[in-house]
Amino acid sequence: MSDTATASKSERAYDYIHERITRHQYSPGYRLVLGTIADELEMSVVPVREAIRRLEAEGYVTFERNVGARVAVPDETEYVNTMQVLSLVEGSAISTAAPLLTGRDLAEARHVNAQMHQLIERFDPHEFTRLNQRFHTILFEQCPNPHLLDLVHRGWRRLPGVRDSTFTFIPERAGHSVDEHEQIVQLIEDGADPLEIELAARNHRLRTLDQFLEARHPDTHQ
Numbered sequence: 081m082s083d084t085a086t087a088s089k090s091e092r093a094y095d096y097i098h099e100r101i102t103r104h105q106y107s108p109g110y111r112l113v114l115g116t117i118a119d120e121l122e123m124s125v126v127p128v129r130e131a132i133r134r135l136e137a138e139g140y141v142t143f144e145r146n147v148g149a150r151v152a153v154p155d156e157t158e159y160v161n162t163m164q165v166l167s168l169v170e171g172s173a174i175s176t177a178a179p180l181l182t183g184r185d186l187a188e189a190r191h192v193n194a195q196m197h198q199l200i201e202r203f204d205p206h207e208f209t210r211l212n213q214r215f216h217t218i219l220f221e222q223c224p225n226p227h228l229l230d231l232v233h234r235g236w237r238r239l240p241g242v243r244d245s246t247f248t249f250i251p252e253r254a255g256h257s258v259d260e261h262e263q264i265v266q267l268i269e270d271g272a273d274p275l276e277i278e279l280a281a282r283n284h285r286l287r288t289l290d291q292f293l294e295a296r297h298p299d300t301h302q
Contacts, residue, residue: 089127094134096121101140101151103206112141112149138237156296159239163289166235170220171282173232174264175274177222186265189218193261200254205247208254212247215261219268219281246288249295253288260284 097117100106112132114125121128132149135141142152192215199208213236223229247254264284267277 089121089123090130090134093117093121093123093128093131097128097131097135098140101135106151108151108153110151111147112151114149139239160289160293162235162238163285166232166239167282167285167289169228169231169235170216170285171278171280173220173223173225173228174268174281175278176225176228177220178268178274178277180222180224181219181268185218185222186269189215189265190262192218193258193265196254196261197258200258203247203251203254205251208247212257219264246292250288250291253291257284257288260287 097106097112106112114128114132118125118128132141136143136149139158140152141149143149192211196208196211196215199211220229220232223232260280261284264277264280267280
């Protein structure tokens with residue numbers, strides 16, 4: 081089999097496993113049996129193994145001795161550390177991207193935020209999280225500094241474990257999050273000082289982190 085064919089199958093295996101993890105068809109701790117997945121995809125285990133290695137590098141999968149590959153169990157410490165760093169780099173990326181965002185970009189961000197608002201009454205944390213990532217991406221993706229943008233992307237990739245369940249723990253945060261999104265967009269639209277935009281984006285993420293920790297450890301946040 082050519083390297084190109086193997087890479088193509090590996091990408092297909094990656095998409096297959098990744099989707100099932102993010103949609104919770106493969107829940108945390110679920111054992112990933114390479115042979116079974118390979119049979120389901122009608123391919124050898126080689127591209128499946130490559131896909132799982134990639135997912136391990138991104139934090140979706142862990143390897144345990146005498147067990148093999150499993151879907152990663154959320155690590156709260158990792159989540160806290162990542163959210164703290166991401167608040168800094170994403171806030172900076174959004175403020176740097178702000179002058180480059182067009183009226184169309186801001187209209188799209190508002191459209192996504194409106195969809196998030198519609199989900200609040202009949203809450204779907206998975207879909208809300210997906211739209212939340214889309215909203216943030218619109219704002220930071222135009223960042224002209226590729227190194228800063230790479231750090232933001234790395235931060236988002238480090239959040240697969242707890243991220244999808246964050247709004248499950250704190251559904252009451254959803255409405256505040258939508259309101260804060262609009263405030264950030266308005267600051268960008270008004271041409272606010274870059275530092276004001278950066279702090280708004282940074283504090284938006286830190287409020288989610290604080291509320292998540294309060295929900296997980298209510299006895300220490302009274």
